[in-house]
Amino acid sequence: MNQEPNQKSQPDSASNRYDMKIDDIFESKPESVDPETCITAKYYLESPMGLRNAGIAIATEESIGTWTEISTTNDWVRSKLPAKLYKMEGGADSGFVYIAYPLDLFDLETSGIANILSMVAGNLFGLSAIKNVRLMDVGFPKAVVDMYSGPRIGIDGVRSLIGTTKDRRPHLGTIVKPKVGLDPDQTANVCYEAAIGGVDFIKDDETLVNQRFCPLESRVSKVMAALDRAESETGREVAFAVNVTASPANMVRMAETAIDNGCNCLMLDIVILGFPTVEWFLKENDFKVPIHMHRAMHAAFTRNPRHGIAMLPLAKIARMLGGDQLHTGSGAGKMGGDEAKMMELQEIIDFLRGSWFGKKPTFPVASGGIHPGFVPANFSVFGKDFVINAGGGIHGHPLGTRAGATAMRQAIDACMNGIALSEYSKDHSELAIAIQHWGERRLSED
Ligand code: CAP
Ligand code: MG
DSSP, X not given: OBOOOOSSSOOOHHHHTSSOXXXXXXXXXXXXXXXXXXXXXXXXXXXXXXXXXXXXXXXXXXXXOOSSOOSOOOHHHHHHOOOEEEEEEEOSSEEEEEEEEEGGGOOTTTTTHHHHHHHHTTGGGGOTTOSEEEEEEEEOOHHHXXXXXXXXXXXXXXXXXXXXXXXXXXXXXXXXXXXXXXXXXXXXXXXXXXXXXXXXXXXXXXXXXXXXXXXXXHHHHHHHHHHHXXXXXXXXXXXXXXXXXXXXXXXXXXXXXXHHTTOOEEXXXXXXXXXXXXXXXXXXXXXXXXXXXXXXXXXXXXXXXXSEEOHHHHHHXXXXXXXXXXXXXXXXXXXXXXXXXXXXXXXXXXXXXXXXXXXXXXXXXXXXXXXXXXXXXXXXXXXXXXXXXXSHHHHTSTTOHHHHHHHHHHHXXXXXXXXXXXXXXXXXXXXXXXXXXXXXXXXXXX
């Protein structure tokens, strides 16, 4: 229900401390907000001061106001820079507010994503008069999106690397497990087994970088040699995403080392790195390999449905900065969730693969607690254009990694052919053993 801000009634005390005239902040006609000249943000909030005053507080705090009247604002500031509360949906004390931040507010050239986040996701989370607030979505105009490369390789590029341009099936990925501890030779052996078993993609786990027990240079050269050996037997290239999450100077050095040793994919833990570092790394370097974006730490602020930052804004930033693959959450797994979570997931998937100011699409990655029995549930959410990752779901197969990868491929093939796992497993033993071991999440129509 759209409740137009009522300009007549005076806001209560909580908001009129802000040094703003009401018409500075309210855009009473949502259609008059020009999305080409603003960054827009949608927030869910709960506040005893009411939806409208809470929206005022955010718009004011994040643009030109503060908590009290000040004598130093001038007419130019008031005319050019106020953020505008332009739409509200919901009840008196909770619901959604939409705020437009004029591009003139930002330092897009030198500060970039840092400055954007300092406004649309800054102090507002700590405003004491707002009980809960969650950034649900952010809208970037073309002028902002054009400042970034977006995915350089994109879904089609990753598919042509792996050789699935024609059959466009989901890519099968795995994470070397144990997540840390294997030496380079042991890591290479796990990768060889997974490649022979049928994976398309292997990644370092998010906590493995260049530890003494598995130095990056040695790991990459041995793994790539093992994958070359597997390719000579299977005819299939496998991408290996090397985690280079580190301080900027070390990231570049490690990425160069990885590339020099044949690496064909780089992985960044984007939340841990921080978006300005990701922005810098991808703007200053083009390693000409897919960039796999892991989102470890995201749950610190994406998980609570009433407070924090939803995954959709992170997904938009990730694609804009240049992520070729992005972890999105799974349709079933250890980090899956309820109906609302599934709706959010669908929105993220649709965005990543949708058209967006000419940017290449980003491969959504389903991961976390996935095993063959969970493939149909993920397939029903993601369709074919996604990467389905299984770590424990491959290396925990009773017959080992190779059989685990084969079982996952069999589950994918069953879904591609519209055959229930219970049927398909009758003549695919690795799948049958996996289902016996972990069970399966049946779809209602099975
Ligand atoms: C999966 C994983 C990934 C999670 C991250 C892990 O391993 O390697 O980091 O998928 O979650 O460490 O949990 P398993 P998300 O397959 O063994 O669970 O993809 O939701 O960001
Ligand atoms: Mg992991």
